[in-house]
Amino acid sequence: MDSKNIQKNAMQKSAEFTFTPPPEAPVFEPTLEDFADPLGYIAKIRPVAEITGICKIKPPARWQPPFSLDVDKLKFVPRIQKVNELEAITRLKLLFLEKILKFWDLQGSPLKIPMIENKTLDLYCLKFWVDEEGGFENCNTPKKWRKIANSMGYSQNANTMNFLRSNYEKILLPYEIFEKSKADILKTVKKGETKVEIKTDGDDAKQTFKEVSVESITKPKDECKNYIPHTSIKKTKTGSDIKLDVDSHSIVESEEMKCNRELRRLACYGPGPKMPGLNDEEFDITKSRKRPRYDLDPLAVYVCAICQKDHTDNLLLICNGCSDTYHTFCLKPPLNSVPDGDWRCPCCIAEEVHKPAEAFGFAQAEREYTLQQFGEMADKFKSDYFGMSGHLVPTSVAEKEFWRIISSVEEDVTVEYGADLHSMDHGSGFPTKSSLNLYPGDQEYVDSGWNLNNLPVLDGSVLRFINADISGMTVPWMYVGMCFSAFCWHNEDHWSYSINYLHWGEAKTWYGVPGSGAELLETAMKAAAPELFKSQPDLLHQLVTIMNPNILMAAGVPIYRTDQQAGEFVVTFPRAYHAGFNQGYNFAEAVNFAPPDWLKIGRDCITHYKYLKRFCVFSHDELICKMALEGDRLDLETALETQKELVSATEEEGRLRAKIAKQGLKSVRRTAFELLGDDERLCEVCKTTCFLSSVSCADCKHMACLQHANDFCQCPLDKKTLNYRYDMDELHIMLQTLDFRVNSFDKWMTETKKILLPTAPDIGRVEKLKVLLDEADELKIPKCMLLTQLKNEYTAATENVEPIIIELDDD
Numbered sequence: 088m089d090s091k092n093i094q095k096n097a098m099q100k101s102a103e104f105t106f107t108p109p110p111e112a113p114v115f116e117p118t119l120e121d122f123a124d125p126l127g128y129i130a131k132i133r134p135v136a137e138i139t140g141i142c143k144i145k146p147p148a149r150w151q152p153p154f155s156l157d158v159d160k161l162k163f164v165p166r167i168q169k170v171n172e173l174e175a176i177t178r179l180k181l182l183f184l185e186k187i188l189k190f191w192d193l194q195g196s197p198l199k200i201p202m203i204e205n206k207t208l209d210l211y212c213l214k215f216w217v218d219e220e221g222g223f224e225n226c227n228t229p230k231k232w233r234k235i236a237n238s239m240g241y242s243q244n245a246n247t248m249n250f251l252r253s254n255y256e257k258i259l260l261p262y263e264i265f266e267k268s269k270a271d272i273l274k275t276v277k278k279g280e281t282k283v284e285i286k287t288d289g290d291d292a293k294q295t296f297k298e299v300s301v302e303s304i305t306k307p308k309d310e311c312k313n314y315i316p317h318t319s320i321k322k323t324k325t326g327s328d329i330k331l332d333v334d335s336h337s338i339v340e341s342e343e344m345k346c347n348r349e350l351r352r353l354a355c356y357g358p359g360p361k362m363p364g365l366n367d368e369e370f371d372i373t374k375s376r377k378r379p380r381y382d383l384d385p386l387a388v389y390v391c392a393i394c395q396k397d398h399t400d401n402l403l404l405i406c407n408g409c410s411d412t413y414h415t416f417c418l419k420p421p422l423n424s425v426p427d428g429d430w431r432c433p434c435c436i437a438e439e440v441h442k443p444a445e446a447f448g449f450a451q452a453e454r455e456y457t458l459q460q461f462g463e464m465a466d467k468f469k470s471d472y473f474g475m476s477g478h479l480v481p482t483s484v485a486e487k488e489f490w491r492i493i494s495s496v497e498e499d500v501t502v503e504y505g506a507d508l509h510s511m512d513h514g515s516g517f518p519t520k521s522s523l524n525l526y527p528g529d530q531e532y533v534d535s536g537w538n539l540n541n542l543p544v545l546d547g548s549v550l551r552f553i554n555a556d557i558s559g560m561t562v563p564w565m566y567v568g569m570c571f572s573a574f575c576w577h578n579e580d581h582w583s584y585s586i587n588y589l590h591w592g593e594a595k596t597w598y599g600v601p602g603s604g605a606e607l608l609e610t611a612m613k614a615a616a617p618e619l620f621k622s623q624p625d626l627l628h629q630l631v632t633i634m635n636p637n638i639l640m641a642a643g644v645p646i647y648r649t650d651q652q653a654g655e656f657v658v659t660f661p662r663a664y665h666a667g668f669n670q671g672y673n674f675a676e677a678v679n680f681a682p683p684d685w686l687k688i689g690r691d692c693i694t695h696y697k698y699l700k701r702f703c704v705f706s707h708d709e710l711i712c713k714m715a716l717e718g719d720r721l722d723l724e725t726a727l728e729t730q731k732e733l734v735s736a737t738e739e740e741g742r743l744r745a746k747i748a749k750q751g752l753k754s755v756r757r758t759a760f761e762l763l764g765d766d767e768r769l770c771e772v773c774k775t776t777c778f779l780s781s782v783s784c785a786d787c788k789h790m791a792c793l794q795h796a797n798d799f800c801q802c803p804l805d806k807k808t809l810n811y812r813y814d815m816d817e818l819h820i821m822l823q824t825l826d827f828r829v830n831s832f833d834k835w836m837t838e839t840k841k842i843l844l845p846t847a848p849d850i851g852r853v854e855k856l857k858v859l860l861d862e863a864d865e866l867k868i869p870k871c872m873l874l875t876q877l878k879n880e881y882t883a884a885t886e887n888v889e890p891i892i893i894e895l896d897d898d
Contacts, residue, residue, distance in 0.1 A: 090614035093642045097615035098215055100638045101176045102240035106490040109636050112599055112647040114143045122147055125536040126547045126682050127870060129658060139647040140663030141599030144656040151654065152532040154590050155518040158458045163567065165503035167450045170571050173633045174493040175616035180211040181496060186440050190262050193436045195426025201254050204241060207497050212239050213251060214259050223260055261420045265433065268419035393417040408435035452503050458567065461505060465569030465672035477570065477671045482594055482650050485670050489571055490635055505567030509558050515540055516565060516590045516676045539563045539588060539678045547722060549681045552713045553705055560704060563678040568595065568669030575633045575666055578605060580704045582662040582692040583679040592673025595651045598636050602662030604645045611642035628701060633666050661688045683728040690732060697773040708736055709761060709778040715821040722867040723832045730825040737818045740779050743793035747782065751804055758810040771799040780811045835862050839877055856881040
């Protein structure tokens with residue numbers, strides 16, 4: 088599906104809310120024997136689970152680790168999430184609505200958003216579908232408006248079509264005309280130049296123009312008392328407070344609401360926009376504020392900033408922003424009459440309406456919670472929201488409601504999420520060696536490979552070669568959830584694996600996309616919400632954007648779901664995008680890990696990061712070199728994968744160094760990159776973390792990787808130096824060391840296969856089996872069929888020998 092069709096489909100889905108749950112991700116239930124080897128088991132299920140990107144693992148029933156945190160002592164400040172702002176298309180609609188409201192508000196005509204079929208008119212969708220039909224000028228037949236009504240999910244009768252047409256003409260068309268004409272107006276209006284002439288009898292006589300200050304013409308406070316919006320019932324739901332703002336029979340507003348233009352502007356109420364129109368009482372106030380104040384300066388001559396004429400002064404408006412004056416009829420679109428409220432000129436409106444949007448993120452809550460306090464708040468919110476005990480709400484009902492409020496511009500549901508709590512600061516939910524009050528049975532869980540404090544550094548995980556504790560990656564993070572708190576579409580840093588354990592509480596609902604579908608998801612999200620990604624190209628790396636799985640599935644993205652219950656693991660595979668939300672109050676813990684099969688995709692990720700100019704968490708080359716230098720710690724699979732990676736890195740390094748030497752760079756210097764801070768060894772161009780080499784400039788003090796050696800500065804070559812960590816001979820020696828280890832594995836496998844043949848000689852067989860078993864321990868041969876056969880043969884051979892020895896002793 089091409090980008091335009093993806094966007095059109097997304098608009099239709101957002102108009103006619105429906106939610107169909109994606110297919111279920113696989114669920115695995117390991118035996119006690121399988122469960123004893125976490126990385127081995129995950130490798131075993133990988134061929135199936137990698138197809139879906141995520142999977143669920145149910146531990147054996149007897150595996151029940153104790154929760155090791157003190158519920159009363161753990162304190163944290165959660166993040167605030169406005170649920171519907173998480174969704175990409177809903178956020179686009181809200182941003183567009185904010186522009187339209189601001190446009191009308193700045194012109195002194197606060198907008199009342201019309202209602203249609205008991206819903207607020209979707210102005211963003213209306214503009215989108217009119218644009219699809221070639222613009223308002225081309226929508227001149229009932230057939231086209233019927234098509235627009237159908238696309239927006241409305242009934243297709245004459246009243247609806249007339250309603251859409253008239254409201255487009257009254258609300259959106261003036262904004263559209265303004266957008267098209269603003270460039271011409273900005274060229275016509277010469278800011279900073281005097282737009283008035285002071286007429287005097289003498290040629291040389293000149294007088295300074297005295298402008299009317301904005302402060303002197305502000306709206307009297309008493310005027311706001313007359314403002315009563317014709318609002319409909321709107322329910323506001325928040326995590327800590329649930330209230331009905333407007334009574335169903337009477338409209339009661341606080342004085343703050345009446346006078347606060349921001350609150351007033353965001354209110355959704357009544358049919359039709361507010362059109363300019365004044366009664367006699369208002370007219371005197373407006374005229375004294377908007378028309379030229381000759382009583383302040385009788386010599387002043389006010390001229391229109393567009394036509395530069397001073398005639399028809401009763402239709403001249405003074406901008407409350409810059410104090411420039413404009414004829415009502417010179418504006419595009421022209422105003423029929425003097426506006427009621429504060430008025431801004433086209434220049435001020437353009438500046439205000441087109442301010443760059445701030446990067447979207449989550450604010451921190453103002454209060455600190457203990458686990459118990461947060462739980463009380465979370466349980467109250469869910470029971471109040473659904474009108475029943477939270478535990479009685481089916482997961483399917485909560486799931487459908489989550490995606491409904493996610494897609495609604497009108498819903499105002501705010502929740503809190505205790506996300507990314509560092510176990511280094513708070514402790515871990517799993518028992519550890521430093522845990523207090525350990526019971527004798529707890530030691531099993533302290534040492535368990537499924538304890539998320541241990542999993543990243545198990546034998547077989549390459550992350551154990553990273554010396555630093557990377558919080559959230561090699562050291563677990565914890566998450567305290569409540570109903571509707573969400574985690575947005577993302578994949579893991581360096582495209583590593585991740586594992587999440589739900590210690591207790593209500594379910595966590597997950598959605599996953601396999602690594603093979605990652606680019607499809609990125610393309611679909613960018614196509615469905617192009618304006619968001621235009622202003623924030625790295626939006627998917629910010630973990631602040633979600634999108635209805637049904638929209639993505641319609642664009643061909645493979646998506647799977649699962650409900651993670653307490654005591655269950657969810658594993659995500661390399662580059663797999665995942666998102667989800669919490670069904671209620673719960674506590675989870677997560678960490679990353681990386682078996683040897685990750686190494687190749689980890690290098691692919693660095694190439695991708697370079698293209699995106701995204702910072703790395705660690706240097707991939709540094710990790711590979713450290714593994715190569717500690718080759719005796721590598722098992723067979725890790726050694727083989729490390730060898731492939733080092734061959735690739737060495738070939739690339741040799742090519743780039745030869746290229747820069749050919750250009751004439753002669754100054755070289757050995758540099759211990761690992762002793763530098765990450766910010767001191769970043770490539771100026773692609774932001775990658777340098778390790779094997781870099782080029783630095785003595786003049787501008789900048790640094791770049793060899794790929795961008797010619798791009799990072801324009802200084803002469805004699806000012807630049809090649810910094811290297813290892814020379815090419817040393818890299819080749821590392822390769823030889825790995826080759827020797829891999830060859831040792833090959834030799835062991837060849838000899839083991841020979842000794843296990845039925846035709847192998849019996850003489851010295853037991854001793855040979857024992858030697859091969861010792862070599863297997865020394866080489867760290869992973870558990871495999873060949874090693875199992877060797878152990879069984881040795882056991883059988885030694886059992887047969889013992890009786891013979893006993894008989895000889897008796898004789």
